[in-house]
Amino acid sequence: MKAQRRFVAQREGDSGPRPRYALEMPSNSPLRIHYHRDFDGMVSAAVLAAVLKELHGEQATWESVNYHQRDDWDNFASGTRFAIVDFHFHPRAEYWFDHHPTTFLTPELRAAFTPNEKWAWDESSPSCPPMILSHAEKHWGYTTPERFQEMAYWSNVIDAAQFVDVEQALFGDDAALRISRCLAVAPAPDWTDQLVGAMTVGTLEEVAARSDVESAWQRAARNRDKALEHFPPTVISVEDNVLLYDASSNRIRRERFAAFFHHPDIHYSVGVIPTRAGFHVTTGVNPWNPPAEGEVHIGEIMEGYGGGGHRTVGGANPPSLDDAMRVAREVAAVLRKAQRAAASKTS
Numbered sequence: 001m002k003a004q005r006r007f008v009a010q011r012e013g014d015s016g017p018r019p020r021y022a023l024e025m026p027s028n029s030p031l032r033i034h035y036h037r038d039f040d041g042m043v044s045a046a047v048l049a050a051v052l053k054e055l056h057g058e059q060a061t062w063e064s065v066n067y068h069q070r071d072d073w074d075n076f077a078s079g080t081r082f083a084i085v086d087f088h089f090h091p092r093a094e095y096w097f098d099h100h101p102t103t104f105l106t107p108e109l110r111a112a113f114t115p116n117e118k119w120a121w122d123e124s125s126p127s128c129p130p131m132i133l134s135h136a137e138k139h140w141g142y143t144t145p146e147r148f149q150e151m152a153y154w155s156n157v158i159d160a161a162q163f164v165d166v167e168q169a170l171f172g173d174d175a176a177l178r179i180s181r182c183l184a185v186a187p188a189p190d191w192t193d194q195l196v197g198a199m200t201v202g203t204l205e206e207v208a209a210r211s212d213v214e215s216a217w218q219r220a221a222r223n224r225d226k227a228l229e230h231f232p233p234t235v236i237s238v239e240d241n242v243l244l245y246d247a248s249s250n251r252i253r254r255e256r257f258a259a260f261f262h263h264p265d266i267h268y269s270v271g272v273i274p275t276r277a278g279f280h281v282t283t284g285v286n287p288w289n290p291p292a293e294g295e296v297h298i299g300e301i302m303e304g305y306g307g308g309g310h311r312t313v314g315g316a317n318p319p320s321l322d323d324a325m326r327v328a329r330e331v332a333a334v335l336r337k338a339q340r341a342a343a344s345k346t347s
């Protein structure tokens, strides 16, 4: 890709390389890996950095990406050599790996992607690191060390919420789970960059044993306990295996699986939570007690409210709190109706 661009630039120019192009494509600047700031994104960055160093002597740097950087995506990282992992496709990315179905921001970007030696996309992968490792083995002759196999395993568990039970999801103290929980209380925005650096050379146990990780974990665990205490008063109703809650107050601490911890018998939860800009309706199947009958596609239901998602989890951002509560009630009603219909069929 880099070589092609130079070739085009020289043909377009009247004679010799154009300064504009030299600025856009600096050949010997370090590669910067931009990664999604969550556990599997961090592991993805560490894996790619370590692989490229081992195979090519590439001295990459890394920095997390934020969703707001999508706003000017065409000019993202302009004039730099970069890779993107576990985040949106960019045609100027020298290396790109992602597993998100929503990775292409426009149809033009979708059309610009074809799998190649340095780009891969697999929607069926539960997380991003296993994709990078299998790509590196297949295309680049890499041999995956045990510590990266372990990180890839935990990336799948965490990113696809494949926890054995709600207790592991909330209280699991494996090194990967401690690191992942810490991210909610990161002491500084560039803290994850430091942890990625630690992951390029150490095991999960070694990263989790850092004193900054240990003290963040203590704080995160206290927050979890408070959030679990805060949940019961937010519950509006539990009917037909569907729980509806209102956690819109920003004085309430939230924990992703609190509904299933307090009500392990339910099949679905529907709730309203605050966001930075407004309110979010979040809907999900209980991963540890999915409905045997009457299953519906949550993402499709949420699309009807301007949102989206997958079969088992989805959300929408209605314009006001009143709208968010109305949407949550309607979604709960749809789920309850499907549950009642299934129950009457089987009885």
Ligand SMILES: [Mn+2]
Binding pocket: 036, 038, 039, 040, 041, 086, 159
């Ligand atoms: Mn991710």
